[in-house]
Amino acid sequence: MGRGKKRRRENDSEAPRTMHPRNRYAAAPPDFAALAALYPSFAPFVSVPAGGGRASVDFTDFDATRELTRVLLLHDHGISWWIPDGQLCPTVPNRSNYIHWIEDLLSSNLIPPISSSSERVRGFDIGTGANCIYPLLGASLLGWNFVGSDVTDVALEWAKKNVESNPHLAGLIEIRNANEAPCCSKSETVDEEPIRENTSEAVDNVVRSIPPILVGVVKDNESFDFCMCNPPFFESMGEAGLNPKTSCGGTAQEMACPGGEQAFITHIIEDSVSFKNSFRWFTSMVGRKTNLKLLASKVREVGASVVKTTEFVQGQTARWGLAWSFIAPRKMVIRASIPGKVHHSFMLQGHRHICGAFKVLKSAETFFCASNLSCKTDSVSFSIDVTIPDEQTQAAVLHGDDFPGAVEDNSTKPHSAITGTSFRISVFEQIPGTLLIRGSLLNKALSGTFSSLFSQLEDTLKEEFCRKAR
Numbered sequence: 299m300g301r302g303k304k305r306r307r308e309n310d311s312e313a314p315r316t317m318h319p320r321n322r323y324a325a326a327p328p329d330f331a332a333l334a335a336l337y338p339s340f341a342p343f344v345s346v347p348a349g350g351g352r353a354s355v356d357f358t359d360f361d362a363t364r365e366l367t368r369v370l371l372l373h374d375h376g377i378s379w380w381i382p383d384g385q386l387c388p389t390v391p392n393r394s395n396y397i398h399w400i401e402d403l404l405s406s407n408l409i410p411p412i413s414s415s416s417e418r419v420r421g422f423d424i425g426t427g428a429n430c431i432y433p434l435l436g437a438s439l440l441g442w443n444f445v446g447s448d449v450t451d452v453a454l455e456w457a458k459k460n461v462e463s464n465p466h467l468a469g470l471i472e473i474r475n476a477n478e479a480p481c482c483s484k485s486e487t488v489d490e491e492p493i494r495e496n497t498s499e500a501v502d503n504v505v506r507s508i509p510p511i512l513v514g515v516v517k518d519n520e521s522f523d524f525c526m527c528n529p530p531f532f533e534s535m536g537e538a539g540l541n542p543k544t545s546c547g548g549t550a551q552e553m554a555c556p557g558g559e560q561a562f563i564t565h566i567i568e569d570s571v572s573f574k575n576s577f578r579w580f581t582s583m584v585g586r587k588t589n590l591k592l593l594a595s596k597v598r599e600v601g602a603s604v605v606k607t608t609e610f611v612q613g614q615t616a617r618w619g620l621a622w623s624f625i626a627p628r629k630m631v632i633r634a635s636i637p638g639k640v641h642h643s644f645m646l647q648g649h650r651h652i653c654g655a656f657k658v659l660k661s662a663e664t665f666f667c668a669s670n671l672s673c674k675t676d677s678v679s680f681s682i683d684v685t686i687p688d689e690q691t692q693a694a695v696l697h698g699d700d701f702p703g704a705v706e707d708n709s710t711k712p713h714s715a716i717t718g719t720s721f722r723i724s725v726f727e728q729i730p731g732t733l734l735i736r737g738s739l740l741n742k743a744l745s746g747t748f749s750s751l752f753s754q755l756e757d758t759l760k761e762e763f764c765r766k767a768r
């Protein structure tokens with residue numbers, strides 16, 4: 299955790315415009331003056347301009363940042379919380395975004411629930427820290443169950459204290475010492491010298507020096523709906539640098555590890571292969587966009603069936619989310635409840651940068667590939683030819699979900715005649731910031747299935763692009 303790509307500075311007291319819509323601070327940022335009136339211990343950290351105006355907090359003061367977090371957790375979430383001086387202090391609105399993204403992944407239904415899924419969602423927070431922020435937020439906002447792991451004495455001691463201070467959540471959260479994994483050697487001191495060669499061999503060597511993350515820490519027969527991680531992003535505290543505009547604390551053990559986030563997340567990816575069927579989703583926060591691409595290809599190399607990414611814009615800092623799963627995505631055999639047509643279209647309107655035609659094309663490709671449909675993308679004509687594999691085509695017909703030639707006539711052709719059903723998705727930029735997405739059935743079979751898929755594509759792209767653009 300630390301400093302990533304800097305964004306144009308926004309007023310710190312304003313909620314970033316890109317907050318998740320369900321984030322409780324999305325509509326209105328915290329009202330510092332009102333909180334100061336309610337909590338006298340917070341008042342000394344709040345300044346109100348002489349001529350009136352919005353109250354502010356000095357984010358370069360660790361004590362102020364920690365007191366704000368304490369007050370927000372107490373006032374808005376009913377959580378009693380504290381961390382010792384210098385430990386990483388989380389910002390509540392930012393951390394909530396990651397929780398809501400996982401909530402979206404779980405509810406997307408892209409991956410079916412794992413067989414042992416219980417009624418209550420169960421998550422594994424890798425490196426929960428002294429602050430234990432994700433389990434506390436996930437349990438209080440959504441009633442999720444958590445195992446939170448860590449390796450340092452201070453993190454384990456304070457994470458437990460933070461859980462015990464909240465008896466209403468204590469039954470939902472277990473804190474686990476990753477150093478007690480059977481294969482573990484005690485956590486190493488962080489090397490101040492970064493690895494010189496950034497070759498994959500150098501990274502692999504470093505990965506082996508990181509203490510256990512999942513293997514040995516996850517118990518036999520345990521299963522989880524997801525894991526999450528805010529990794530140590532840096533190779534050294536020198537690399538972490540100091541952001542003069544904020545003081546969120548952070549010790550070397552929290553901020554840095556040998557090989558930085560690339561090695562840490564590579565370790566998670568390697569471990570994930572051992573738990574293909576025990577986790578529905580593996581996720582991690584990523585601090586650098588270059589690492590996101592690299593790690594996403596690693597995830598594909600180890601055979602993930604679905605890979606998803608997102609961008610978290612957190613005030614001035616951009617971070618990314620990487621999610622993957624080995625569970626086969628649900629097959630797109632769709633009940634054609636909407637009337638079949640051979641052409642469909644919809645508009646995406648949003649901010650030009652966010653809603654670029656190429657980005658939308660790639661997201662559409664990801665959507666279809668994740669559904670086991672084969673895609674041929676032409677980035678010159680901004681189009682994708684999508685083919686529904688024969689077995690899915692057959693399944694749609696056999697299940698009575700659709701029928702061939704639904705638009706042309708309502709007669710049912712022999713099943714064997716329907717092969718390689720395909721359609722074309724094209725993205726056109728109408729005016730800057732407005733895109734037209736058009737879908738055309740190429741061989742006029744299974745129009746109901748095509749219509750249903752197109753409607754799901756519309757929902758997915760609108761959710762992804764229009765929400766961000768708000």
Ligand SMILES: C[S@@+](CC[C@H](N)C(=O)[O-])C[C@H]1O[C@@H](n2cnc3c(N)ncnc32)[C@H](O)[C@@H]1O
Nearest residue numbers: 299425426427447448449476509510528529552
């Ligand atoms: C950036 S901090 C994140 C703390 C907290 N989750 C947050 O978001 O503020 C990274 C945490 O990972 C922990 N850590 C490092 N290696 C670990 C390992 N092998 N297993 C579990 N936790 C580890 C560190 O001790 C530290 O608490």
